[in-house]
Amino acid sequence: MWSLWRRCSSDARAGIRSLLRSAGAAQESGHRALQAGRLAPATSSSSSSSWSRSAREFSSKASSSSRIPPQALSYGSLAVLMATGGGIAAYYRYLREEHVKEVKNLPSSGKAAVGGPWTLVGPNGQAFDSKSLEGEFSLLYFGFTFCPDICPDELEKIAESVDLVEKLTKRKVRPVFITIDPERDSTEIVNEYCEEFHPRLLGLTGSAEQIKRVTRLFRVYFSKTNDSAEDYLIDHSIISYLVDPEGNFVKFFGKNSTANDMAMEMKRFVDNWKNAHRNY
Structure with a gap:
């Protein structure tokens, strides 16, 4: 192309430039007319009249297509609201799941960075420390008496599992x-609540600081779910912790574990303890 351009005379080049400028000016004028939604009045030329009608039709379609219907605004606002609420709920679930993963990633047996010495308030209103449980296996569960369904279900499962272990091993799990x-x-x-599930179910409470300490030791997640100071529920991790006769955490059981699953696993630990401790 550039070799052909160089071969043209200066007059020819000037003529070509003039034609290009004219075409550009016409194109720009037509573009401005389309934006304004109209062209100049029709001339005597039929082609000019046809071009004017086409331009008006195009401008009308462009204008109508760029107009945002009210429904789009309503749906858009709803979508933003739903996305925001969903994001908050997802983040809350993420925090809870991460906390549960933290416990699940612990070794299922042997010593682990969970548990430790603690002091709470016993059934008689006196101080009760973790050493009082030593000498036998214990199965700890963290919950609250106002729990509508999860805690009762778990405590019934725990009661069934410890009775089954006793039948199988002739040893008691507290x-x-x-x-x-x-x-x-x-x-x-707490005392009245525990009597509903098992005669040997030990109920412990304490000050807010004492509860905070023991839940941190066992990495228990819990959080109030409404704003009312008196009428509220508590979202919490659903885990039972098996502690050996020396007070060491050895195994946890989640909500999906059945009473039979728990009993057979606890039996294994009791049998191993018997073999290693002849005086047990």
Whole structure:
């Protein structure tokens, strides 16, 4: 192309430039007319009249297509609201799942960075420390007496599992309920609650600071779910912790574990303990 351009005379080049400028000016004028939604009045030329009608039709279609219907605004606002709410809920679930993963990633047997010495309030209103459980296996569960369904289901499962272990091994596993709601769960309330599930279920409460300490030791997640100071539920991790006769954490059981699963696994630990400790 550039070799042909160089071969043209200066007059020819000037003529070509003039034609190009004219075409560009016409194109720009037509573009401005389309934006304004109209062209200049029709001339005597039929082609000019046809071009004017086409331009008006195009401009009308462009204008109508660029107009945003009210429904789009409503749907868009709803979508933003749903996305925001979904994001908050997803983040909350993420925090809870990460906390549960933290416990699940612990070794299922042997010593682990969970558990430790603690002091709470026992059934008689006196101080009760973790050493009082030593000498036998204990199965600890953290919950609250106002729990509508999860805690009762888990405590019934725990009661069934410890009875089954006793039948299989002739050794007792002590079930323990530790409240995570010390504001409402007094000693009397906890005692009455535990009697409903098992005669040997030990109920423990304590001050808010004592509960905070023991839940941190066992990495228990819990959080109030409504704003009311009196009428609220507590979202919490659903895990039972098996502790050996020396007070060491050895195994945890999640919500999906059945009473039979728990009993057979606890039997294994009891049998191993018997073999290693002849005086047990």
